[in-house]
Amino acid sequence: MEARPFSDLSYHQFLNEERLMGSRCQQCGARFVPPRPICIRCQGQAMEWVEMTGEGKLVAFTCVTVGPRLMIEQGYDREHPYLSGVVELTEGARVDARIVEVDAGRPETIKIGTPLVVTYLHRGEGKDLKTTLGFRPR
Ligand SMILES: [Zn+2]
Numbered sequence: 486m487e488a489r490p491f492s493d494l495s496y497h498q499f500l501n502e503e504r505l506m507g508s509r510c511q512q513c514g515a516r517f518v519p520p521r522p523i524c525i526r527c528q529g530q531a532m533e534w535v536e537m538t539g540e541g542k543l544v545a546f547t548c549v550t551v552g553p554r555l556m557i558e559q560g561y562d563r564e565h566p567y568l569s570g571v572v573e574l575t576e577g578a579r580v581d582a583r584i585v586e587v588d589a590g591r592p593e594t595i596k597i598g599t600p601l602v603v604t605y606l607h608r609g610e611g612k613d614l615k616t617t618l619g620f621r622p623r
Contacts, residue, residue, distance in 0.1 A: 491520040491532050500616040503605045505539050507578055508532040518578040537574050539603030541620065546570035546584055548592040566590060572601055572620050586621040 489495040491508045496519040499506040508520030512529035550566045568584040601620035
C-alpha cells in the first residue's frame with residue numbers, strides 16, 4: 486500500500502477499496518486529501534500515507550440543479566438536485582464530496598457544521614468500478 490504514488494489515481498483506487506486515504510507531510514504534519522506528493526505548507530517532499538477516520542463536518546455546500554452529463558445520466562436535474570459539499574475531516578484536511586441522505590430539494594434544511602460520516606458511492610464493477618466519495622449525516 487505504501488508503495489502507491491501520491492496521485493489521484495491511487496486516491497481513487499483506495500476509494501474503490503472503501504478506504505479514505507491522504508498524504509501526511511513528515512516534516513510539518515500537514516495532511517492532504519486527495520494526497521499531494523509535495524507539501525503546500527512547507528514544500529516538504531517526504532510524504533506518508535495516512536488513513537482517515539471518515540468523520541468530519543460540513544463546511545460548505547452547493548445544491549446542483551444543472552450537473553455534468555454523468556450526473557444527468559444518473560437522473561439528477563432541476564427537479565432532482567444533488568448536493569456537492571466540502572467536508573472538514575476530524576484530521577483537519579478539507580475534501581470535496583457528494584453529500585447524500587439529505588434533502589437536496591430543500592437546502593434550507595441543511596446546516597453548516599452537520600456531523601458527517603464517509604460513504605462510498607460505487608458505480609460499475611471489476612475494472613470498471615468507479616467510486617465517488619460521499620458523506621452522510623452521522
Ligand atoms: Zn509540510
